[in-house]
Structures are given as structure tokens and as C-alpha cells.
Amino acid sequence: MGITRNTVLEAWMNEHGYSSNSLADAVNAAVERLTGRTGGLDGSSIRSWKAGRVRWPKSATRKALEDVTGLPATALGFVPRGRTPSTPAPRQQEDLDMKRRTLVGGIAAAAAAAAAVPGTAGPRRIGMGDVDRLQHRFGEIIASDHRHGGQLGIEQRAAALADEALNLQNAGSASQRVRGNLYACAASFRSSAMWAAIDGRRYDDAKMHMREAQALAEMSGDQAIKFRIWSHAGTMYRHMGRPADALAANDVARNLHLTRRDPLFASLGLARQAAIHGAAQDRTGTRRAFEQAQDAMLRADPADYRPVWMLAFYDQAELDALALSAYLALGDHPTAEFHAHRCLSALRPHMIRSRAITTTRLAHAQLAQGDADTATATAMKVSADAATQHARVARMLQEFGAALRATAPGTTTVQTWTEHAATWRMTA
Structure with a gap:
């Protein structure tokens, strides 16, 4: 070879x-x-x-x-080693239920008929090589998200790739398995567009992407991507201040049988549930859900197959990041600070967006405990790029500045912060 x-x-x-x-x-x-x-x-x-x-x-x-x-x-x-480049990696959900078989099979037949042009040698054959190429592009989207987060460009690129995956359905003939994988790819890209819109606080766009992603995920039958979409929906509603809707959406993700088979998915569902309880001011629910999330994470087998988006972000650092968000919302600032330090010490190098969010939340927790100098020094560690280009970070830093001026008016600390924030604006 x-x-x-x-x-x-x-x-x-x-x-x-x-x-x-x-x-x-x-x-x-x-x-x-x-x-x-x-x-x-x-x-x-x-x-x-x-x-x-x-x-x-x-x-x-x-x-x-x-x-x-x-x-x-x-x-x-x-x-x-031992696998040729054209051999696809094993995928979960090979055995799809009869309802999905009928649906995707019908669409496959229609697509093949549409692609057969009279007078040509016949339609192109779509295979797992096409799927693998799309999955590589999905990995690139995931990497861009963790580096930049919330950018309109990421959202638009992911949406365009979802359309590209769907266009392949009509580009030629394919097996039922390939068609299911193409729908899963399209759902994956749409869910990334949804997440970029959520992270950028473009909630109307996020809901549009969510509806598209949910329909595609149903046609794919892929439990992991269904989990991602509904779990993202729970996070979206939490950021929008709608905890009841957030819990309902997150429960859809948590009730998928995937969470009973894989403790790591169960852990992520529970950790996000705990963050929602924090936003809803439910202290007991927050504590219980985080204890269960931690226990499930410890039971997860690192060797189990999981999709790239899960491997790229969910670990102990992310669990602590969600705990930080919950306890900050509850007003338990010492516990929030504890989880912030644990998260920052464990974050992997590529989690640039997460580091900026966690650092900003840590500054809020320190300021709420009366330590304006330390809090200001922490907030000043956020990069200019995150402070000006990431909608969530920018808003949290604006709120930090307002809280600092209310806590320590007329001090040199406020002056230092004001001058530093001005340098961010000049570099934007």
C-alpha cells in the first residue's frame, strides 16, 4: 500500500x-x-x-x-495499526429499530431515484469514506469551538457542513447504514451550530438550529447525538433564565437508554441537572445531583467508545466548571471558588474558551467574598480576545466591573480595573 x-x-x-x-x-x-x-x-x-x-x-x-x-x-x-484508511471505525447504534429502518429506507429510495439521471452511467455511490470525511470536518469544528467559542463564523460553518451532509443524501445511491450515518453527521453539525449560537447568546438562532438538529437526530437514530442536542437545549434554557424548561429538556437527554449503558453520559446529564438546580435556587437538588454525577464519572470506563465531541470536553474539569456555575448562582461563594480552582488546575490546554469563562466566574466569587484586589487580579488574567469577542465572557466582565465599582468605589483597584478594561477595548 x-x-x-x-x-x-x-x-x-x-x-x-x-x-x-x-x-x-x-x-x-x-x-x-x-x-x-x-x-x-x-x-x-x-x-x-x-x-x-x-x-x-x-x-x-x-x-x-x-x-x-x-x-x-x-x-x-x-x-x-491493523486498520486501512478506508475501513470505518466501529459505530454504535448499528442495529436501528424498525421504525427508523422504514423511514431512512424510504428516504434512501427516494434519494437514489432523484439521483439517477437518464442518459448517464448511473448515480454515484456514497460510502463510508464520505462519512469519514465529514467526521474529520466535525472534529475541526469541535476544536474551533473550544479555542474561540460562540463565534458567528463557527455557527455558519457548522450549518453549512450540515447542509453538505444532507446534500450527499441526494448525490447518489447509498446503503441504509451510510444514510443513517449521514443524518447523524448533519445532526452533529447542526448541534454545533446550535451550541455556537447559545454560547454567543443568539438564542433565537439557537432554537432554529435545535429544531433542525432534533429532526435529523431522529432520522439518524443515533442516541449520542440525541443526548447532545437535548442536553444543549437544557443549557440554553438555563442561560435564558427558564429552569423549568431547562430541567424538562435535560430530562429528555437523561432518559435515553444510552445513559444507562454508559456512566459518563449519565454523569454529564446529572452535572448539567445540578447546574440547573443551582439556577433554580434548589440547594438540596444541586448537592445531590453533583454527588451522583461524581459517582457516575468514577464508574465510567475510559476505554469505552465515545464520540469525539464527548471526548473533547467532558472530564473532571468540566464537572467542576458546572459546579462553579451552580454554587455561584446559589450565592455559596466559598464553594464556588473551590470548584473554580479545581477546574483551572485540571483544564486541558485546548480548553481556551472554558478557561476564560472559569477565570471570570472565579473573579466574581472572590469579589463576593470581599477580596476586591484578588478578584481584580484574577479578572485581568482573561485574554483580550475572550474579553471582547466572546459574548458570555464580555457580559460577565461588564457585570464584574459594575459589582467592583459598587463594592470598592473610588479606590485604586477600581481605577486599575477601568484602565485595564480600556486596553481590551482598544485591541478589539
Whole structure:
């Protein structure tokens, strides 16, 4: 077999501004954090990856690369030993129920008929290679979201890719399995467009994407993407100040049988339920749900197959981030600060958006405890990009400034904050 260039890794590096040498440095540092020994990569090592001469890096190096990028190695174009590039990775939900079989089968027949043009050699055959290509693009969307978060460009790109996945349904003939996977891809992209709109506080757009995503997920029969969409809906309603609707949406996600099979999905559902209880001022419900979420996380098997979006963000740091949000809403500021420090100490390098949100919330918790100087120093650690380009962060920092002026009027601390915030505006 010839060597196939890893164009997926190249695309990721170009998007995120990495040269071969700088990526080697980042992965070496991540190897040192994992093993205590500095990695031995250099620019030529990365060029070998891009050229396809190394198809599956060694385990420690591979884990370090995944920590740097926030993506599994397979989503970066690497191929496990013993698998050819054209062989699709195993997918859950291979055995779909009879209702979905009938629905997707009918659509498949209609699409094939529409694609058959008289006078041609016949329709193109759509296969798992097309699905794999879309899944690589989904990994790129996930990485962009964790780096930038809430941007209109991410939302628009994800929506366009959802349309691209749907257009493939009419581009030729395909098996029922491929068609189900294409609907799952389209639902995944729509759910990312939905999340970008939520994160940017564009709630009307988010609800439009949600309706599209829900319909596509039903046609795909993919439990994991159904969970993602309904769990996002719960978060959307929580941010909108509608805890009853948030609980109802999150309960749809939590009641999927996927959560009974995989404790990590159960943990995420419970952690988001706890955050909703916090917004609703339910202290007992908050504490109980977080205890259950932590227990479920400890029971989860790290070796189980999970989709790229789950692997890229949900871990102990995210559980603590949700606890921070809940206890801040409850007014339990010491507990909120505790979870903020735990989250920041465990956040993976690619979680740039999450670090900005957590740092801002930590500043709020410190200010509420009367420590204006420490709180201001914390808030000033937020990057100018996040402070000006991320809608949620920008709003929380504006609220922090107003609270600081009310807490410590006329002080040098307020003056320091005002001058620093002005530099953010000048760089916007």
C-alpha cells in the first residue's frame, strides 16, 4: 500500500497556527506533564506525521497530541495499526429499530431515484469514506469551538457542513447504514451550530438550529447525538433564565437508554441537572445531583467508545466548571471558588474558551467574598480576545466591573480595573 499524506492534521495545524516545530514543542511539553520526561519530537517528526510516514504515533506521544488538540488521534487523520484508511471505525447504534429502518429506507429510495439521471452511467455511490470525511470536518469544528467559542463564523460553518451532509443524501445511491450515518453527521453539525449560537447568546438562532438538529437526530437514530442536542437545549434554557424548561429538556437527554449503558453520559446529564438546580435556587437538588454525577464519572470506563465531541470536553474539569456555575448562582461563594480552582488546575490546554469563562466566574466569587484586589487580579488574567469577542465572557466582565465599582468605589483597584478594561477595548 502507498503512503497517504495526512491532510487532516495539516488542516488542523494551519487553522490553529502551528508550524511543525511549534507543534513538536507543544507535544513534548504535554509528554512531560504525562510522564515526567520531556518528549523527543522535533520538526522532522511532525513532518513525518503530515507526510503519512507515521500513521499511528506511540501511545504516550499520541495521548499528548490528543491533550494539545482536544481531539482523538483518529479525528486528526491517524489510522490505528491493523486498520486501512478506508475501513470505518466501529459505530454504535448499528442495529436501528424498525421504525427508523422504514423511514431512512424510504428516504434512501427516494434519494437514489432523484439521483439517477437518464442518459448517464448511473448515480454515484456514497460510502463510508464520505462519512469519514465529514467526521474529520466535525472534529475541526469541535476544536474551533473550544479555542474561540460562540463565534458567528463557527455557527455558519457548522450549518453549512450540515447542509453538505444532507446534500450527499441526494448525490447518489447509498446503503441504509451510510444514510443513517449521514443524518447523524448533519445532526452533529447542526448541534454545533446550535451550541455556537447559545454560547454567543443568539438564542433565537439557537432554537432554529435545535429544531433542525432534533429532526435529523431522529432520522439518524443515533442516541449520542440525541443526548447532545437535548442536553444543549437544557443549557440554553438555563442561560435564558427558564429552569423549568431547562430541567424538562435535560430530562429528555437523561432518559435515553444510552445513559444507562454508559456512566459518563449519565454523569454529564446529572452535572448539567445540578447546574440547573443551582439556577433554580434548589440547594438540596444541586448537592445531590453533583454527588451522583461524581459517582457516575468514577464508574465510567475510559476505554469505552465515545464520540469525539464527548471526548473533547467532558472530564473532571468540566464537572467542576458546572459546579462553579451552580454554587455561584446559589450565592455559596466559598464553594464556588473551590470548584473554580479545581477546574483551572485540571483544564486541558485546548480548553481556551472554558478557561476564560472559569477565570471570570472565579473573579466574581472572590469579589463576593470581599477580596476586591484578588478578584481584580484574577479578572485581568482573561485574554483580550475572550474579553471582547466572546459574548458570555464580555457580559460577565461588564457585570464584574459594575459589582467592583459598587463594592470598592473610588479606590485604586477600581481605577486599575477601568484602565485595564480600556486596553481590551482598544485591541478589539
